[in-house]
Amino acid sequence: MPHLHIEEFREIGFPSNSDGVSFNFIADNINHKEEKLISTTVEDDEFFLLLKEEEGRVLLKVDKLTKPASIYNVHKALLTYAKAAELNVLSSNVPQNQKNIHLQEVTALKEISYFAGNFPKDREIRIEVGFGSGRHLLHQAINNPEILFIGIEIHHPSIEQVLKQIAIKKLQNILLLSYDARLFMELVPSNIVEKIYVHFPVPWDKKPHRRVISTTFIEEARRILKIGGTLELRTDSENYYAYSYETFIAFNKTTLHINKNRDIAITSKYEDRWRKMEKNIYDVTMINDEESPELEIEGDFEFLDVHLLSEDILKLHKKVQKFDGGFMHLERTYGLRDGIMVRLSMGSFDKPEHLYVVVRGKEAHYYPALPLKSKSNLIAHQFLNKVLHG
Numbered sequence: 001m002p003h004l005h006i007e008e009f010r011e012i013g014f015p016s017n018s019d020g021v022s023f024n025f026i027a028d029n030i031n032h033k034e035e036k037l038i039s040t041t042v043e044d045d046e047f048f049l050l051l052k053e054e055e056g057r058v059l060l061k062v063d064k065l066t067k068p069a070s071i072y073n074v075h076k077a078l079l080t081y082a083k084a085a086e087l088n089v090l091s092s093n094v095p096q097n098q099k100n101i102h103l104q105e106v107t108a109l110k111e112i113s114y115f116a117g118n119f120p121k122d123r124e125i126r127i128e129v130g131f132g133s134g135r136h137l138l139h140q141a142i143n144n145p146e147i148l149f150i151g152i153e154i155h156h157p158s159i160e161q162v163l164k165q166i167a168i169k170k171l172q173n174i175l176l177l178s179y180d181a182r183l184f185m186e187l188v189p190s191n192i193v194e195k196i197y198v199h200f201p202v203p204w205d206k207k208p209h210r211r212v213i214s215t216t217f218i219e220e221a222r223r224i225l226k227i228g229g230t231l232e233l234r235t236d237s238e239n240y241y242a243y244s245y246e247t248f249i250a251f252n253k254t255t256l257h258i259n260k261n262r263d264i265a266i267t268s269k270y271e272d273r274w275r276k277m278e279k280n281i282y283d284v285t286m287i288n289d290e291e292s293p294e295l296e297i298e299g300d301f302e303f304l305d306v307h308l309l310s311e312d313i314l315k316l317h318k319k320v321q322k323f324d325g326g327f328m329h330l331e332r333t334y335g336l337r338d339g340i341m342v343r344l345s346m347g348s349f350d351k352p353e354h355l356y357v358v359v360r361g362k363e364a365h366y367y368p369a370l371p372l373k374s375k376s377n378l379i380a381h382q383f384l385n386k387v388l389h390g
C-alpha cells in the first residue's frame with residue numbers, strides 16, 4: 001500500500017487545488033484524535049487520504065474504503081499533498097516518477113459504477129470469483145478471445161499482478177474489479193452469463209458467513225446464468241465441499257455434477273500445492289435449467305431532511321441496530337468544519353457494505369459514492385433515512 005511517513009502534519013486551506021489535484025475538505029475522527037481524512041479528487045476519482053499519528057511520526061496513505069482503482073491517482077494525491085503542505089517526508093514507498101507503464105496503459109480495471117451503469121452485454125460473458133494469481137483467468141482469456149472475462153478479487157497485489165499480465169499480453173477481453181463478488185452478483189442482469197468459476201475459495205471454517213458459496217450466492221448465480229450456464233466450484237476442502245453440496249442440492253431446476261480429482265486445462269498455484277500434498281480435489285458444477293425474471297430493483301439512495309440533531313447522531317456511535325433484512329452499525333464519527341460525517345457498515349449480515357455519510361445541517365448524502373443498488377442496501381438505506389429524519 002503506498003504511503004508516506006512524515007514528521008508532522010500541516011493543514012492546507014480547504015478546498016484547494018494543486019497540480020490538478022483537489023483537496024476538498026478535512027474530517028477529524030471524533031473518538032480517535034490522531035486520525036483525519038482528507039477528501040481528494042484526482043481526475044474522475046474521489047477518495048480519502050488517511051492521516052494517522054503514530055509513535056512520534058505521521059502516516060499518510062489512502063483510506064481503504066474509498067481507495068480508487070487507479071493506484072497512479074493515489075500516488076499523485078500523496079505526493080501533491082506533501083508538496084502543497086511542504087511536509088517533511090521521513091520515508092516513502094511512492095514512486096517519484098509516477099510512471100508505472102503497465103498500470104497506466106491498462107484500462108481493464110473498472111470501478112463498480114462501470115458495471116452498475118451499463119453492464120457489458122455485447123459478448124458472451126464468463127466471471128471468475130477470487131482469481132488470485134490469475135493463472136486460470138489469463139489462460140481462459142487467451143484461449144477464448146471472443147468471450148469477455150470479468151475477474152473479481154479483493155486482494156490488491158493479485159489485481160496488480162494480473163493487470164501487468166493483461167498489459168504485457170495485450171489482452172482485450174478481460175475486465176477486473178476490486179470488489180466483494182457476493183455484492184457484485186446482485187447487479188448483474190439476468191440470464192446473460194455462460195460460466196461462473198469459483199476456484200479454491202477461502203473455506204472460512206471458523207467464519208462461515210464470509211464464504212463465497214451460500215444460498216444467496218447460488219440464487220444470484222442461477223438468476224444471472226443463461227439456461228445451460230454453469231457455476232463451477234473447485235475446492236480442496238472436504239468440509240467446504242460437503243457444505244456446498246448441501247447448499248446446492250436444495251435448489252430446484254438445476255443439474256449438479258460432482259467430480260473428484262478431475263484434471264482441468266490449467267492448474268492454479270493453490271492446486272499445485274494441494275496436488276503435491278496428494279489432497280483430493282472436488283468439483284461441484286451446477287447447470288442452470290431455468291430462465292429467470294429480469295432484474296428489477298426499485299428505490300434510490302436519496303435522504304429526506306435530517307431532523308435528528310448532529311449531537312444525537314454522534315451518540316449512535318458503536319451502536320448496532322437490527323431490522324428485518326439487515327443491520328446498521330455506526331463505526332466511526334468525524335467532525336467537519338461545517339457538519340459531521342459518519343462511517344457505517346450496513347446491509348445484510350453476511351455481506352455488509354461500509355460507507356461514509358456526510359451530514360451538513362438538514363442535508364445528508366453518501367460520500368464519495370452511493371451504495372451499490374442492491375435489495376439489502378436499499379432496505380438499510382430506508383432504515384437509516386428514517387433514523388436521520390426522526
Ligand SMILES: C[S@@+](CC[C@H](N)C(=O)[O-])C[C@H]1O[C@@H](n2cnc3c(N)ncnc32)[C@H](O)[C@@H]1O
Pocket residue numbers: 129130131132133134152153154155158179180181182198199200201202212268269270271
Ligand atoms: C484461496 S485463493 C484462490 C485463488 C485462485 N482462485 C486459485 O485457485 O489460485 C481465494 C481468493 O479469493 C479471494 N476472495 C475471497 N473472498 C472474496 C470475495 N468475497 N470476493 C472476491 N474475491 C474474494 C481472495 O482474495 C483470494 O485471492
